[in-house]
Amino acid sequence: MGERVFSLEGKDGASRARAGVLRTKHGEVKTPVFMPVGTQGSVKAVSPEELRALGAQIVLGNTYHLHVRPGEDLIREFGGLHRFMAWGGPILTDSGGFQVFSLAKLRKISEEGVKFQNHLDGAPTFLSPERSMEIQRDLGSDIVMAFDECPPHPCSHGDAERSLGLTLRWAERCKRWWGEQEGEKPLVFGIVQGSCYPDLRRRSAEALQEIGFDGYAIGGVSVGEPEEEMMAAVEYAEPFLPEDQPRYAMGLGTPPQLLEMVARGVDMFDCVLPTRLARNGTAFTAAGTINLKNAEFARDQGPIEAKCVCPACRDFTRGYLRHLVKAGEILALRLISLHNLHFYLALMRRAREAILDGSFEKFRREFVGGYRVHESAEVLLD
Amino acid sequence: MGERVFSLEGKDGASRARAGVLRTKHGEVKTPVFMPVGTQGSVKAVSPEELRALGAQIVLGNTYHLHVRPGEDLIREFGGLHRFMAWGGPILTDSGGFQVFSLAKLRKISEEGVKFQNHLDGAPTFLSPERSMEIQRDLGSDIVMAFDECPPHPCSHGDAERSLGLTLRWAERCKRWWGEQEGEKPLVFGIVQGSCYPDLRRRSAEALQEIGFDGYAIGGVSVGEPEEEMMAAVEYAEPFLPEDQPRYAMGLGTPPQLLEMVARGVDMFDCVLPTRLARNGTAFTAAGTINLKNAEFARDQGPIEAKCVCPACRDFTRGYLRHLVKAGEILALRLISLHNLHFYLALMRRAREAILDGSFEKFRREFVGGYRVHESAEVLLD
Numbered sequence: 001m002g003e004r005v006f007s008l009e010g011k012d013g014a015s016r017a018r019a020g021v022l023r024t025k026h027g028e029v030k031t032p033v034f035m036p037v038g039t040q041g042s043v044k045a046v047s048p049e050e051l052r053a054l055g056a057q058i059v060l061g062n063t064y065h066l067h068v069r070p071g072e073d074l075i076r077e078f079g080g081l082h083r084f085m086a087w088g089g090p091i092l093t094d095s096g097g098f099q100v101f102s103l104a105k106l107r108k109i110s111e112e113g114v115k116f117q118n119h120l121d122g123a124p125t126f127l128s129p130e131r132s133m134e135i136q137r138d139l140g141s142d143i144v145m146a147f148d149e150c151p152p153h154p155c156s157h158g159d160a161e162r163s164l165g166l167t168l169r170w171a172e173r174c175k176r177w178w179g180e181q182e183g184e185k186p187l188v189f190g191i192v193q194g195s196c197y198p199d200l201r202r203r204s205a206e207a208l209q210e211i212g213f214d215g216y217a218i219g220g221v222s223v224g225e226p227e228e229e230m231m232a233a234v235e236y237a238e239p240f241l242p243e244d245q246p247r248y249a250m251g252l253g254t255p256p257q258l259l260e261m262v263a264r265g266v267d268m269f270d271c272v273l274p275t276r277l278a279r280n281g282t283a284f285t286a287a288g289t290i291n292l293k294n295a296e297f298a299r300d301q302g303p304i305e306a307k308c309v310c311p312a313c314r315d316f317t318r319g320y321l322r323h324l325v326k327a328g329e330i331l332a333l334r335l336i337s338l339h340n341l342h343f344y345l346a347l348m349r350r351a352r353e354a355i356l357d358g359s360f361e362k363f364r365r366e367f368v369g370g371y372r373v374h375e376s377a378e379v380l381l382d
Numbered sequence: 383m384g385e386r387v388f389s390l391e392g393k394d395g396a397s398r399a400r401a402g403v404l405r406t407k408h409g410e411v412k413t414p415v416f417m418p419v420g421t422q423g424s425v426k427a428v429s430p431e432e433l434r435a436l437g438a439q440i441v442l443g444n445t446y447h448l449h450v451r452p453g454e455d456l457i458r459e460f461g462g463l464h465r466f467m468a469w470g471g472p473i474l475t476d477s478g479g480f481q482v483f484s485l486a487k488l489r490k491i492s493e494e495g496v497k498f499q500n501h502l503d504g505a506p507t508f509l510s511p512e513r514s515m516e517i518q519r520d521l522g523s524d525i526v527m528a529f530d531e532c533p534p535h536p537c538s539h540g541d542a543e544r545s546l547g548l549t550l551r552w553a554e555r556c557k558r559w560w561g562e563q564e565g566e567k568p569l570v571f572g573i574v575q576g577s578c579y580p581d582l583r584r585r586s587a588e589a590l591q592e593i594g595f596d597g598y599a600i601g602g603v604s605v606g607e608p609e610e611e612m613m614a615a616v617e618y619a620e621p622f623l624p625e626d627q628p629r630y631a632m633g634l635g636t637p638p639q640l641l642e643m644v645a646r647g648v649d650m651f652d653c654v655l656p657t658r659l660a661r662n663g664t665a666f667t668a669a670g671t672i673n674l675k676n677a678e679f680a681r682d683q684g685p686i687e688a689k690c691v692c693p694a695c696r697d698f699t700r701g702y703l704r705h706l707v708k709a710g711e712i713l714a715l716r717l718i719s720l721h722n723l724h725f726y727l728a729l730m731r732r733a734r735e736a737i738l739d740g741s742f743e744k745f746r747r748e749f750v751g752g753y754r755v756h757e758s759a760e761v762l763l764d
Binding site for chain 2: 316
């Protein structure tokens with residue numbers, strides 16, 4: 001194997017926070033890390049060149065969306081997702097499971113897999129552990145996710161237990177499928193489920209390790225549950241995950257939530273908030289989000305955030321951005337997307353530095369204390 | 383005065399084509415030149431940094447749109463349009479006249495000016511030669527256009543003559559207004575009208591020169607008339623315009639039309655086609671436009687155009703762009719806008735080189751001969 005897949009470079013004394021390095025086919029990823037979401041093979045409104053300039057290390061691609069359109073066969077023909085979208089760095093692909101359960105119609109789940117009609121044209125589609133692995137292989141992913149069932153919130157203990165059983169059997173099939181493949185393989189991550197139940201989260205973490213994965217994700221969070229339950233889901237699982245492997249909390253969250261998750265031992269994050277809120281005119285600042293549509297910004301000659309070094313804050317005022325938002329100009333959402341992605345990426349870089357120099361707890365406390373969460377931002381998490 | 387506003391650097395032997403340099407407060411403009419259109423203070427989907435990288439020398443701002451939103455007072459507070467939109471190069475502003483006649487509602491024209499309800503919220507608004515000059519001054523424009531009446535197509539000789547009379551009286555008022563101002567002044571261009579009538583186009587050109595402007599635009603073209611009439615309108619006026627001043631054909635056209643206009647002695651152009659067609663998935667190539675939505679491009683691993691050095695062709699395939707267009711991704715129209723703007727800008731650079739090295743006629747013939755105009759592109763000119 002040579003070098004380890006994941007090395008810890010530092011641990012915080014006052015929390016479970018860690019700084020590490022994850023090694024993939026397409027390069028190293030320094031953790032904690034935020035992964036911009038490129039659902040359909042593009043991080044919305046942003047170019048790969050801009051992502052590199054922002055310091056993005058790894059992007060996420062959605063297996064479900066890319067399978068439905070343009071299809072993994074076409075992407076493989078083009079040399080894989082990296083070449084297709086002109087992103088030379090690491091790519092993590094999800095399993096498609098979450099979208100099957102949130103977007104697809106007429107879903108029918110069996111032991112074998114899931115039959116459904118896709119959200120675009122209703123065409124009958126089938127996903128299973130093996131199909132998901134095949135698709136992610138064809139995309140050329142660096143980090144593939146096991147195919148899981150994501151139970152809804154709320155969910156009874158009985159239903160969550162039955163669902164977890166299926167997810168674990170599917171995880172074994174994913175692992176087995178990769179064992180039968182030749183040649184260079186991606187990293188494969190298992191996904192901890194178990195809804196809000198401590199016993200199930202623990203059982204899930206332990207059973208996945210017996211199967212053996214390169215990293216472990218915490219799934220079934222940010223599905224509508226209150227923030228305390230989200231944090232609890234991580235706390236229930238984390239002590240039972242191996243310290244020397246990466247942990248990934250899927251699909252969240254606000255900046256304070258990310259720091260709280262880092263403090264609970266999570267290394268990797270992805271979230272659509274930075275780009276989705278940008279399209280609504282909302283920008284992140286250390287004091288919370290601001291909506292640039294608001295009249296108060298019309299004559300504001302300052303940048304979105306003082307001292308911010310992102311391309312939007314370097315050249316443009318809040319007043320100009322407000323004008324662009326009101327006028328429906330695409331440049332508005334481009335610039336706010338750049339700012340918001342910079343905000344998330346810089347937050348994780350800053351957290352990493354703080355972990356390494358022993359100041360993480362102070363940094364977390366000050367950041368979370370100074371950040372006011374607005375309703376509008378939270379709603380979009382659902 | 384020091385250096386002249388406009389110097390000719392070369393003339394084509396076989397046509398009326400010229401290569402020149404136009405000097406403005408914010409720098410030189412080498413002609414023939416294409417000016418990207420930044421209607422609302424932004425060239426749609428493109429950043430000022432990208433415009434500079436594409437070699438854009440000057441951009442156009444729309445007085446009507448900027449007056450209606452966000453208003454010239456606000457833009458002046460921000461230090462003028464250059465600082466507001468972070469574009470440090472020259473800016474030409476139109477007079478607002480064309481939009482008053484194409485967008486505004488409940489128009490009432492008098493000798494004094496035009497009362498109308500704006501297209502956004504119907505607020506009563508008044509534009510006149512003096513108001514248009516004030517607004518363009520507040521925007522900080524480098525090249526301001528006289529306020530004109532743009533007659534519809536078709537238009538009787540009598541109506542065109544009456545309209546021209548008003549436009550000429552308004553032109554005098556614009557000139558007089560600037561004569562009363564202190565301090566550094568922009569360049570002021572007159573606008574030749576006269577519909578499709580040779581006598582009126584000539585009278586308009588001659589009368590404007592008696593008033594005296596820094597340059598002359600040919601207006602009332604690309605308003606729905608056939609291409610031959612558009613060319614004729616230029617041919618009727620051009621012989622009566624001073625050779626040592628710049629000529630600007632407003633609001634057009636297709637790439638072959640631009641070259642034909644250059645051959646008829648026009649130096650400056652603006653057109654929304656490159657960015658508007660991009661938003662529809664249409665890209666310019668030397669063989670004509672292609673619509674990247676078409677299924678034929680799904681598996682096409684080539685760039686939009688072979689050997690093109692634009693950012694879209696450097697990194698991305700037709701197949702990927704088609705996917706982005708079909709998926710409604712903003713990156714699609716960004717990349718196609720960059721390609722199309724590059725196409726127009728490079729076409730004018732190439733024309734200039736050809737004029738200077740004596741090969742313009744050959745270049746024009748070969749380009750126009752190889753370019754097939756599609757219906758869809760022409761429709762959008764209307």
